[in-house]
Amino acid sequence: MLTPLEMIGKKRAEAVNRIISKGYLSTKRVYVGMATCEIAAGSKEVMEVFTQALANGLPDVYLSQKGCAGRCNLEPTVEVIEEGKIPVKYGKVTPERAREIVEKHLKKGQVITEWLI
Amino acid sequence: MEIQYKLTLCDGVSCIRNNSKELLTAIETELDKHGLRKTVEIHLSGCLGMCKQGPILIVNPGYTMYGKVNVEDIPMIIQSHLVDGKPVADFIIEQNHLYNRFFRIFGDTDFFGKQMRITLRNCGIIDPENVDDYLSVRGYEAIAKVLTDMTPKDVIAEVKKSGIRGRGGAGFPTGMKWEFTANQDTDEKYVICNADEGDPGAFMDRSAIEGDPHTVLEGMMIGGYAIGAKKGIIYIRAEYPLAINRLEKAIAAAKEYNLLGDNILGSDFSFDIEIRLGAGAFVCGEETALIHSIEGLRGMPRPRPPYPSVSGLFGKPTLINNVETWANIPVVILDGGDWFSSIGTEKSKGTKVFALAGKVCNTGLVEVPMGTTLREIVYDIGGGIPDGKALKAIQTGGPSGGCLPPDYLDTQIDYESLAKAGSIMGSGGMIVIDEDSCMVGLARFFIEFTQDESCGKCTPCREGTKRMLEILTRITEGKGQPGDIEKLERLGTMIQKSSLCGLGQSAPNPVLSTIKNFREEYEEHIHDKKCRAGECASLLSYVINAQCVGCGACKRICPVNAVEGSRKELHKILPEKCIRCGQCYEVCKFNAIDKA
Numbered sequence: 001m002l003t004p005l006e007m008i009g010k011k012r013a014e015a016v017n018r019i020i021s022k023g024y025l026s027t028k029r030v031y032v033g034m035a036t037c038e039i040a041a042g043s044k045e046v047m048e049v050f051t052q053a054l055a056n057g058l059p060d061v062y063l064s065q066k067g068c069a070g071r072c073n074l075e076p077t078v079e080v081i082e083e084g085k086i087p088v089k090y091g092k093v094t095p096e097r098a099r100e101i102v103e104k105h106l107k108k109g110q111v112i113t114e115w116l117i
Numbered sequence: 118m119e120i121q122y123k124l125t126l127c128d129g130v131s132c133i134r135n136n137s138k139e140l141l142t143a144i145e146t147e148l149d150k151h152g153l154r155k156t157v158e159i160h161l162s163g164c165l166g167m168c169k170q171g172p173i174l175i176v177n178p179g180y181t182m183y184g185k186v187n188v189e190d191i192p193m194i195i196q197s198h199l200v201d202g203k204p205v206a207d208f209i210i211e212q213n214h215l216y217n218r219f220f221r222i223f224g225d226t227d228f229f230g231k232q233m234r235i236t237l238r239n240c241g242i243i244d245p246e247n248v249d250d251y252l253s254v255r256g257y258e259a260i261a262k263v264l265t266d267m268t269p270k271d272v273i274a275e276v277k278k279s280g281i282r283g284r285g286g287a288g289f290p291t292g293m294k295w296e297f298t299a300n301q302d303t304d305e306k307y308v309i310c311n312a313d314e315g316d317p318g319a320f321m322d323r324s325a326i327e328g329d330p331h332t333v334l335e336g337m338m339i340g341g342y343a344i345g346a347k348k349g350i351i352y353i354r355a356e357y358p359l360a361i362n363r364l365e366k367a368i369a370a371a372k373e374y375n376l377l378g379d380n381i382l383g384s385d386f387s388f389d390i391e392i393r394l395g396a397g398a399f400v401c402g403e404e405t406a407l408i409h410s411i412e413g414l415r416g417m418p419r420p421r422p423p424y425p426s427v428s429g430l431f432g433k434p435t436l437i438n439n440v441e442t443w444a445n446i447p448v449v450i451l452d453g454g455d456w457f458s459s460i461g462t463e464k465s466k467g468t469k470v471f472a473l474a475g476k477v478c479n480t481g482l483v484e485v486p487m488g489t490t491l492r493e494i495v496y497d498i499g500g501g502i503p504d505g506k507a508l509k510a511i512q513t514g515g516p517s518g519g520c521l522p523p524d525y526l527d528t529q530i531d532y533e534s535l536a537k538a539g540s541i542m543g544s545g546g547m548i549v550i551d552e553d554s555c556m557v558g559l560a561r562f563f564i565e566f567t568q569d570e571s572c573g574k575c576t577p578c579r580e581g582t583k584r585m586l587e588i589l590t591r592i593t594e595g596k597g598q599p600g601d602i603e604k605l606e607r608l609g610t611m612i613q614k615s616s617l618c619g620l621g622q623s624a625p626n627p628v629l630s631t632i633k634n635f636r637e638e639y640e641e642h643i644h645d646k647k648c649r650a651g652e653c654a655s656l657l658s659y660v661i662n663a664q665c666v667g668c669g670a671c672k673r674i675c676p677v678n679a680v681e682g683s684r685k686e687l688h689k690i691l692p693e694k695c696i697r698c699g700q701c702y703e704v705c706k707f708n709a710i711d712k713a
Contacts, residue, residue, distance in 0.1 A: 004265045012253060019249050019253060070482030085178055
């Protein structure tokens with residue numbers, strides 16, 4: 001019989017595996033803020049752009065939502081994390097900016113510095 | 118040049134004592150030596166809460182954390198890690214490539230540098246709708262630890278040791294509340310999470326739930342285990358649909374994983390959580406009114422004692438805590454009460470979340486260790502006042518709190534210091550006010566809110582707030598009479614002393630504190646019929662000055678035809694017709710209209 005601590009350890013290992021199987025180890029991870037405040041600022045449309053890009057075959061990207069990190073005046077925010085590189089946060093992302101991020105950053109690896117927080 | 122490394126150096130009190138300042142100088146010298154100043158950024162962070170291992174240095178990317186670093190070690194670390202790319206194993210106390218979690222926060226150091234996140238530790242980091250994400254960041258490990266090797270008494274002892282106090286506003290010691298409830302000898306008890314966040318401008322609880330709903334559930338489970346309850350209820354207002362939706366998803370997922378329900382994680386502890394929706398009455402944040410609302414009665418408070426810990430929901434012992442308090446509990450269990458009590462001031466431990474709003478550059482959600490000063494929040498984190506305006510006051514605690522003038526900027530944030538300064542911690546609203554705001558108008562706004570939200574059960578609150586509103590309204594309309602200030606003071610003190618619940622007892626605070634700190638503004642309104650901020654419309658007059666070119670723009674826009682004058686000649690505003698709507702002032706391109 002496992003103790004609760006051993007059981008939770010097992011559950012965590014399974015959880016990590018499930019996250020990895022969803023592509024967590026992709027070169028690039030994209031997080032879109034999706035709390036009430038961010039959605040009000042338009043993050044649903046932004047999320048849609050990234051979802052579409054993935055559906056259209058953008059390779060090697062893990063997409064996830066996240067809660068509010070507290071930067072209310074700069075919302076919606078989008079984070080792009082690349083293993084081994086400095087993560088970047090984009091502020092005030094509109095669907096147009098999101099498309100640009102897909103084209104430049106996610107496809108070609110060019111960080112769009114003027115939109116960074 | 119592109120930044121290759123970001124160094125974060127802990128700048129907490131304890132690390133400064135351990136020479137973190139010398140360390141900074143040593144790092145800068147070494148970087149200069151290797152010509153790395155342009156590709157390496159150095160940031161100072163607030164206390165990282167690892168004081169025993171300090172000074173702490175974090176190197177990113179890679180989230181390599183070095184502990185107990187001495188000045189002599191710096192050349193070696195810089196050479197090996199930053200030049201050769203090989204982290205120095207001897208000093209590493211934590212390294213986390215996969216989750217890399219706090220770096221995403223520290224990367225944005227202007228805003229996050231002075232913050233320390235416990236309640237919001239996962240907010241903006243994990244996917245709140247995926248229980249796997251929560252599990253991967255030690256989620257539900259605290260409840261597992263409690264079920265494996267802690268008795269309910271151990272849990273309460275740990276919470277007491279942490280020194281955590283209720284985050285809903287009053288600051289009652291959480292451990293004591295738990296102990297009182299645990300000591301009641303009955304078979305049926307309840308745990309309640311108070312998510313009825315009603316202060317205008319406050320959104321801490323909503324964001325905490327939306328960003329990390331499982332933490333709240335886990336905290337409640339631990340509370341249930343400690344006091345011997347099998348049922349938890351989250352009372353949340355119906356106008357938070359996304360938070361409710363995420364809580365529902367979290368409860369369903371936790372049940373599916375056997376983290377909630379019968380025999381949690383194979384133990385003999387069973388616990389269930391349900392959600393009750395509130396209709397948005399401010400008074401239902403008061404615990405006895407909240408209980409009445411859950412019972413299906415009208416949301417009205419009742420006198421205490423008996424406290425809910427003795428006789429609460431359906432007359433049974435009930436443990437009520439605020440969202441933020443619950444979210445802290447898993448951390449207290451996992452990292453220990455000793456660690457938690459090492460953060461903060463002597464009597465206020467841990468961190469506090471504030472919803473920073475108003476006239477400040479970076480509005481948003483901030484979580485700072487207790488003992489941080491108001492100046493650090495407004496200027497270092499908030500980035501100061503926009504457009505070069507002057508700070509006039511800081512309002513904390515929402516409609517129950519007070520306004521502090523700039524003299525109090527160096528006040529530390531903790532329950533006692535804020536109370537001494539004449540405000541309260543409250544649930545965490547913080548509104549920054551600049552010179553363009555009228556303090557009488559602000560006090561009137563809050564009293565209008567509380568008199569509207571007063572449940573009407575006790576006379577001092579029901580009638581008193583109404584009368585205060587009438588007096589304030591007439592002052593802002595220029596009909597104030599000599600003696601009004603004294604009347605407000607007398608009425609306010611009486612309401613504070615004789616109201617039944619916290620709503621009434623604190624309702625006069627915004628008025629009394631603005632009278633105390635900004636009495637001259639009240640006097641100007643009453644005696645000189647002037648509003649220095651230019652906000653009280655009835656006290657304004659618009660006058661056209663010599664710069665007028667007679668373009669007629671003001672005349673065309675005036676809705677009441679109060680502007681006279683022929684084309685290309687000096688125009689004039691008729692004061693008896695003018696309704697002071699300010700449209701002429703907005704439309705004039707020649708600065709020819711004075712507002713006074």
